[in-house]
Amino acid sequence: MTVPEPTATALTGDCANCFGLCCVALPFTASADFAITKDAGKPCRNLDTEFRCGIHTRLRQQGFGGCTVYDCFGAGQQVSQVTYGGTSWRQAPQTAREMFEVFPVVRQLHELLRYLGEALRLAPTADLRALLAETEALAAGTPAELLALDVAAHRGRVNTLLLETSERVRAAVPGKKRDRRGADLIGARLAGSSLRGADLRGAYLIAADLSRADLRSADLIGADLRDAKLHGADLTDAFFLTQPQLNAAKGDAATKLPTGLTRPPHW
Structure with missing residues (x-):
């Protein structure tokens, strides 16, 4: 059935x-x-x-x-x-x-x-x-x-x-993928970083600077994005990302979002 x-x-x-x-x-x-x-x-x-x-x-x-x-x-x-x-x-x-x-x-x-x-x-x-x-x-x-x-x-x-x-x-994503599962990345300076296909499950990204970062096809389940800077970041095809996570972050009109999620009003 x-x-x-x-x-x-x-x-x-x-x-x-x-x-x-x-x-x-x-x-x-x-x-x-x-x-x-x-x-x-x-x-x-x-x-x-x-x-x-x-x-x-x-x-x-x-x-x-x-x-x-x-x-x-x-x-x-x-x-x-x-x-x-x-x-x-x-x-x-x-x-x-x-x-x-x-x-x-x-x-x-x-x-x-x-x-x-x-x-x-x-x-x-x-x-x-x-x-x-x-x-x-x-x-x-x-x-x-x-x-x-x-x-x-x-x-x-x-x-x-x-x-x-x-x-x-993530295995289908070309290139080397970063494993930052559960990592303490609070306040990390990751602007412009290549995190395509990365494992960021449960990572602490509170107030991290992810401006212009490539987060395509990254696993973001449970990642703490409170006050994370996503200005200009590419989250196209990032998966297991929820609306509450986005609402807790900061971004702008240039932030690329996965289908099904909406740009928070405060951005």
Whole structure:
């Protein structure tokens, strides 16, 4: 049986069909990213009665930059409209705690679906397709099933196949490829560097200068790009790169992006 890949729409946050779950379920601490401290399960002071953010268009100016680099990968609407059938935690307060615990689980599964879908486009295999179908089935589970799931173990299985995909794709890139997996490159001066086909999985690139760098066909899964300078960089065909990573970085009109990702407004 052929299993269709998840659509981009299904794996993109749809706030209009969510009960403000990221604004309630998740905790944050007063810092450069958040103007206040909020406990898990407590609604953010900016969340209105219609589950909308009252300062959505002014988040960065109001000190909530951390919100602008977050993406639930569609878990919000999945939990709100499917798992709980459109009944909000305000309508049924007895479900609130459970709903807030289910949301992060589904968010992780949807993130894995996003990576698996990309891997299938890059180098399709039967194993990838089977694991995608399994992950979709898990994400559609009941609250009890989701809370009983060993997400870390499932993520490990997915990561094995994603790593195999990365190695297969990068092997086809001509020339010597750099292995900087998990490297500490905080503040590194890499302007104009040739990083084509590089393994940058989990690399710490915080505030690194990657201006005009060649990042084509580089594996960027889990790379920390907070405040990284991507001005004029070429990210064409860079893979396992997500919108939140781009939102956390700095770039300009000359930055070349992979298909499916958008230029952040603050660039």
